[in-house]
Amino acid sequence: MLSKTVCTRDGYRLPMAATNRRIAAVDDVPTDSTYLFTLREDESGEEREAILVRSDGELHAWLNYCQHYTNINIDKGSGAEMRNGELICTNHGAYFESDSGYCNHGPCKGAYLNEIDISIEDGDVSLTDDDYDYVRDGPIETDETERESKSNYKF
Numbered sequence: 001m002l003s004k005t006v007c008t009r010d011g012y013r014l015p016m017a018a019t020n021r022r023i024a025a026v027d028d029v030p031t032d033s034t035y036l037f038t039l040r041e042d043e044s045g046e047e048r049e050a051i052l053v054r055s056d057g058e059l060h061a062w063l064n065y066c067q068h069y070t071n072i073n074i075d076k077g078s079g080a081e082m083r084n085g086e087l088i089c090t091n092h093g094a095y096f097e098s099d100s101g102y103c104n105h106g107p108c109k110g111a112y113l114n115e116i117d118i119s120i121e122d123g124d125v126s127l128t129d130d131d132y133d134y135v136r137d138g139p140i141e142t143d144e145t146e147r148e149s150k151s152n153y154k155f
């Protein structure tokens with residue numbers, strides 16, 4: 001099996017493990033919302049958004065897409081809404097458990113968010129998921145119209 005490699009600016013090929021896959025410091029992740037970052041999916045080459053969230057002293061990473069309409073972001077760029085430790089999609093009020101990604105309320109009840117593999121070492125969160133490469137902190141740079149859309153759902 002071939003191991004994944006990346007090309008440096010100097011043209012050297014390095015094993016993926018030797019590249020910087022650090023996402024953020026643990027302390028950068030808010031206690032009552034989410035930390036947004038961007039990944040590149042290896043298979044398609046397309047960028048995807050993901051979020052870090054705290055739950056009972058642990059950190060979890062999920063792709064930043066609701067399971068009701070998968071083009072809708074849970075974190076719309078300023079941190080996801082949360083209540084009692086659960087992530088809320090504000091478009092139609094789906095609630096997702098932060099530690100399992102399970103939707104326990106709303107139109108996609110029973111579905112799960114897509115998990116991203118991470119590790120924590122020396123106060124830093126790193127990407128360990130072989131299906132993605134880290135791109136940057138923050139969102140995919142795109143049209144803000146869709147990002148800001150919300151329904152009339154009241155909280």
Ligand code: FES
Pocket residue numbers: 066067068069072089090091092093094106107108
């Ligand atoms: S798009 Fe998230 S609940 Fe409908």
